[in-house]
Amino acid sequence: MKQRHWISWFCIALVSSLALVAASVADDPPATEAERAYEIKATMLCPVCDGQNVLESNAPVAAAIRAQVDELVSEGRSDAEIRAWMARQYGKDVNANPPRTGIGSLIWIVPVFVAVASTGFLVFAFRKWRVGRGSELSDDDVTIVSSLREPT
Amino acid sequence: MLVRGTGSYVVIALLGTFGVAVGFVGAIGGVMTLVSSLASKREEHHRRAITWVFVMAGGCVLAVTAMEIGLLRDDFSMQYVAANSTRATPVLYKIATLWGALEGSLLLWVFVLSVYVTAVSISFRRRIEDRLVAWALLTMLVVCVFFLGLLVGPADPFGTLSIAPIDGDGLNPLLRNHPLMAIHPVMLYLGYVGFTVPFGFAVAALVTGRLGEGWLVLTRIWTLIAWVSLTVGILLGAWWSYEVLGWGGYWAWDPVENASFLPWLTGTAFIHSVIVQERRGMLRVWNLSLLLATFALTIFGTFLTRSGVIDSVHEFSASSLGPLLLSFFALILVVSVALVGWRGDQLRSPGSIDSPLSREGAFLANNLLFTLFAFVVLLGTVFPLIVEAINGDQLAVGRPYFDRMLLPIGVALLLVMGIAPTLTWRSTAGAVLGTRALVPAAIGAATMVLALLFGAEGLGPVMGIGLGGFVIGSSARHLVFAVVRNGWRGITGRSGGGMVAHIGVSLLAFGFIASTSFSEEGEFQMRPGDRGSVAGHQIIFVDIVDEMDGLNRVVRAQIHVEGRGIYSPAITQYPTFGRPIATPSVATSFIDDVYLSLVAIPEEDSDMVVIRVLVEPLVAWMWVGGLVIAGGSLLAIVPGRRHVRADSEEVGV
Numbered sequence: 001m002k003q004r005h006w007i008s009w010f011c012i013a014l015v016s017s018l019a020l021v022a023a024s025v026a027d028d029p030p031a032t033e034a035e036r037a038y039e040i041k042a043t044m045l046c047p048v049c050d051g052q053n054v055l056e057s058n059a060p061v062a063a064a065i066r067a068q069v070d071e072l073v074s075e076g077r078s079d080a081e082i083r084a085w086m087a088r089q090y091g092k093d094v095n096a097n098p099p100r101t102g103i104g105s106l107i108w109i110v111p112v113f114v115a116v117a118s119t120g121f122l123v124f125a126f127r128k129w130r131v132g133r134g135s136e137l138s139d140d141d142v143t144i145v146s147s148l149r150e151p152t
Numbered sequence: 153m154l155v156r157g158t159g160s161y162v163v164i165a166l167l168g169t170f171g172v173a174v175g176f177v178g179a180i181g182g183v184m185t186l187v188s189s190l191a192s193k194r195e196e197h198h199r200r201a202i203t204w205v206f207v208m209a210g211g212c213v214l215a216v217t218a219m220e221i222g223l224l225r226d227d228f229s230m231q232y233v234a235a236n237s238t239r240a241t242p243v244l245y246k247i248a249t250l251w252g253a254l255e256g257s258l259l260l261w262v263f264v265l266s267v268y269v270t271a272v273s274i275s276f277r278r279r280i281e282d283r284l285v286a287w288a289l290l291t292m293l294v295v296c297v298f299f300l301g302l303l304v305g306p307a308d309p310f311g312t313l314s315i316a317p318i319d320g321d322g323l324n325p326l327l328r329n330h331p332l333m334a335i336h337p338v339m340l341y342l343g344y345v346g347f348t349v350p351f352g353f354a355v356a357a358l359v360t361g362r363l364g365e366g367w368l369v370l371t372r373i374w375t376l377i378a379w380v381s382l383t384v385g386i387l388l389g390a391w392w393s394y395e396v397l398g399w400g401g402y403w404a405w406d407p408v409e410n411a412s413f414l415p416w417l418t419g420t421a422f423i424h425s426v427i428v429q430e431r432r433g434m435l436r437v438w439n440l441s442l443l444l445a446t447f448a449l450t451i452f453g454t455f456l457t458r459s460g461v462i463d464s465v466h467e468f469s470a471s472s473l474g475p476l477l478l479s480f481f482a483l484i485l486v487v488s489v490a491l492v493g494w495r496g497d498q499l500r501s502p503g504s505i506d507s508p509l510s511r512e513g514a515f516l517a518n519n520l521l522f523t524l525f526a527f528v529v530l531l532g533t534v535f536p537l538i539v540e541a542i543n544g545d546q547l548a549v550g551r552p553y554f555d556r557m558l559l560p561i562g563v564a565l566l567l568v569m570g571i572a573p574t575l576t577w578r579s580t581a582g583a584v585l586g587t588r589a590l591v592p593a594a595i596g597a598a599t600m601v602l603a604l605l606f607g608a609e610g611l612g613p614v615m616g617i618g619l620g621g622f623v624i625g626s627s628a629r630h631l632v633f634a635v636v637r638n639g640w641r642g643i644t645g646r647s648g649g650g651m652v653a654h655i656g657v658s659l660l661a662f663g664f665i666a667s668t669s670f671s672e673e674g675e676f677q678m679r680p681g682d683r684g685s686v687a688g689h690q691i692i693f694v695d696i697v698d699e700m701d702g703l704n705r706v707v708r709a710q711i712h713v714e715g716r717g718i719y720s721p722a723i724t725q726y727p728t729f730g731r732p733i734a735t736p737s738v739a740t741s742f743i744d745d746v747y748l749s750l751v752a753i754p755e756e757d758s759d760m761v762v763i764r765v766l767v768e769p770l771v772a773w774m775w776v777g778g779l780v781i782a783g784g785s786l787l788a789i790v791p792g793r794r795h796v797r798a799d800s801e802e803v804g805v
Contacts, residue, residue: 056399096550
C-alpha cells in the first residue's frame with residue numbers, strides 16, 4: 001500500500017473512533033425518574049393487546065400499568081422490584097424480556113452457542129478446504145487429460 | 153341469470169364450489185398424468201399435464217371471480233360474505249375482503265399459486281419433455297393439490313347460510329381503513345407463494361440427479377420475482393401498520409410478521425450464496441437446503457398463523473387447519489432431508505475457498521449471519537410455545553429480546569455489505585483492499601461525524617449509521633466503475649442491480665436507526681386553542697368535529713402542525729367492535745414525521761381530547777429505501793453485462 005494510504009487510513013480510524021467515543025459519551029443512562037419509567041414501560045407488554053408494549057397501547061389496562069409504573073418509580077422502587085411486582089399482578093408474560101434464570105435463560109444462551117459453533121465449523125471447514133485443495137486427481141481425470149493430449 | 157330474491161343468489165356460491173372442485177380435479181389430473189408418464193418414461197406425454205394445469209387455473213379463476221361477485225353484490229347467503237363484509241363497505245375494501253379472513257386468504261393463496269404454475273407451464277412449454285421440468289411441475293402441482301384440498305374440505309370458502317342476514321358483520325375495522333390493505337397481502341402472497349417455483353426445481357434437481365448449475369439458471373428470475381414481491385410485501389405491511397395502528401411503530405416482532413420475515417431471511421441468504429455456486433460451482437448442498445428451508449418456512453409460518461397456536465393481532469379464527477398444515481410441513485421436511493441425504497455425495501462441490509478475504513468469503517459470512525438471524529427470529533417466535541409445553545409457564549418474547557440479539561448481527565451484516573464489493577474473487581491482497589475501501593471508509597467516517605452534528609447519540613446507532621455510509625460508499629464506487637466500463641448497463645444485472653439494492657438497504661437502515669433511537673413523544677390534554685411542543689415542533693389544537701357516520705361515532709381533531717399544515721387524526725367507535733379505533737395522521741417530511749393520534753374517545757359533550765404526538769426522524773427514508781431495493785432488484789432481473797472485452801468494438805463507444 002502506498003504511504004499516503006496509510007495516512008488516510010490513520011485519519012479515518014482516528015475520526016471514526018473519536019466519533020464513536022463522542023456518541024457513547026452523549027448517551028447517558030436514564031437519569032431522571034421520567035426516563036427510568038419510560039424505559040420500564042417500553043419493555044412491558046400490554047396484557048390484552050398481542051405484542052404492543054404498554055407505552056404504545058391505547059388499552060385501558062395499559063394506561064393503568066403506565067400509572068402504576070410512574071407511582072412505583074416515584075416511590076423509589078428498583079427496576080427489578082417493579083418488574084417482579086408487575087409479573088405477580090399481570091402474569092410473567094407482561095415482561096417483554098424473557099427471564100435470565102431457569103428454562104427461559106435458554107433463549108439467550110442457545111443463539112450464542114449456535115453462533116460460536118457455526119463459526120467454528122466454518123473455520124474448520126475452511127481449513128479442510130485449503131488442505132484438500134487440488135490434491136485429488138481421479139482416474140477419470142487422468143484418462144480424459146491423457147486422451148486429449150495424445151493427438152498432439 | 154342471477155335472480156334476486158329469498159335465499160338470494162345461491163348460484164354464486166355454487167359457482168365458487170364448482171370452481172374449487174374443477175381446480176382440485178385439474179391439479180390431481182396433472183399430478184396423475186405426470187406420475188404415469190414419468191414412471192413409464194414417455195416424455196411425449198408430459199405435455200398433457202399442461203392441459204390439466206389450464207383446467208386447474210380456470211377453476212381457480214372461477215372460484216375467485218365467484219367470491220368477488222358475492223362480495224361486490226352483498227350476497228349474504230354466503231357465509232364468508234356475511235361474516236366479513238357489510239353493505240356499507242366501500243368497493244375497494246369489498247374486493248380486499250377476499251383476503252381479509254382465513255378461507256378467503258387461502259383462496260387467494262391458491263389463486264396466486266395457480267397463476268405461478270400456469271406461468272411456469274407456459275414459459276417451459278417447449279422444455280416440458282425434460283424430466284427436470286416435469287418433476288418441477290409435478291412438485292408444484294402436489295403443493296396445489298394440498299392447498300386446493302384445504303379449500304374443498306376444512307376451509308371451504310363457499311359455505312352458505314339457509315337464511316341470509318339483512319347485513320353482514322364486516323371485517324375488523326382495522327382492516328378496512330387504509331388502501332394499503334388492498335395491496336400489502338397480495339404482494340406478500342406473490343412472494344410467499346412464489347418460492348414454490350424454485351422449491352419445485354430444487355426437488356426436481358435432487359430427484360433427477362442433475363445437480364449442476366442448470367436448474368439454478370432456469371429459476372433465477374422466478375426466485376428474484378418472489379424475493380422482490382416478498383420484500384415489498386413486508387415493507388408495505390410495515391408501512392400499513394405505521395399509518396393505521398396508531399402507535400407510531402412499524403414492526404412489533406409479532407409472530408405473523410416473523411412468519412413472513414423468516415422465509416425472507418433464508419431467501420435473501422439464497423440469492424446471495426447462489427452467486428458463489430454459479431461462479432465457482434460451490435455450496436451446492438447449502439443452496440439447495442436454503443431453498444428447501446425457505447419453502448418449508450412459508451408453510452411453517454402459515455401453520456403458526458392460521459392454526460391459532462400463537463396469539464397475534466393478525467391471527468384469524470382458530471381452525472382445524474393446524475394439524476393438516478403441520479403434517480404438510482413435516483412431509484416437506486422429511487422429503488427434503490431424505491432427498492439431500494440421498495444425493496449427498498453427488499453434491500460435493502469441486503471448488504474450494506482459498507481465502508476468507510475474498511468475495512466467496514464475504515458471501516459465506518453473509519450466509520452465516522442471515523442464517524443466525526433467521527435462527528434467532530425462529531427461536532424467539534416459538535420459544536413461548538416450547539416453554540409452555542415443557543413446564544406450563546407463560547413467557548413473552550418481545551422487542552427488547554429481538555433488539556438485543558439482532559442488533560449485533562445487523563451491524564455485522566452492514567459491515568460485510570460494505571466490504572464485499574471491494575473484495576475480489578478467490579483472494580484479495582491487503583493492498584488492494586486498502587486502496588479500494590479507502591474512499592468508502594472515508595464516507596462512512598464522514599457520515600458518523602454528520603450524524604453527530606445532527607444530534608445523534610449512542611454507540612450502536614452512530615456505528616450503524618456510519619456503516620450505512622460505508623455501504624453506500626462502496627456500492628456507489630462499484631456502480632461508478634461499472635458505468636464507466638459498460639455505460640448504463642453497468643447498473644443492471646445481478647451485480648449492478650444488487651449494488652443499487654444495497655444502497656436502498658442503507659437508506660432503510662438510516663430510517664430504521666434514526667426513528668427507533670431518536671424519536672421523541674409527548675401526550676397532551678388539549679382544548680381548542682391549546683398549544684404544545686415536541687422536539688421543536690409547535691402544534692395547535694384548532695378544533696374538534698364530533699359526528700355520526702352511519703352507526704359509527706367519529707371524533708376528528710384538527711391540529712395545526714407549524715410549518716406543515718392542518719392534520720386531522722380521528723378516533724372511531726364502531727357499534728360492532730368493542731374498543732375505539734384510532735386513525736392517526738402523519739405530517740411527513742424527509743427530515744422527520746410528526747405522528748398525531750388521539751388516545752381515547754372523548755366524553756360526548758366535552759371538547760377536551762388527549763393527543764399523543766410522536767416525532768420520528770427519517771421514517772420516510774425507510775419507504776424510499778424500500779423503493780430503491782425494489783428498483784435494484786428489478787434492475788438485477790435485466791440481464792447485465794460483466795465485461796466488455798478489450799478487443800471488442802464497443803470499447804470507446
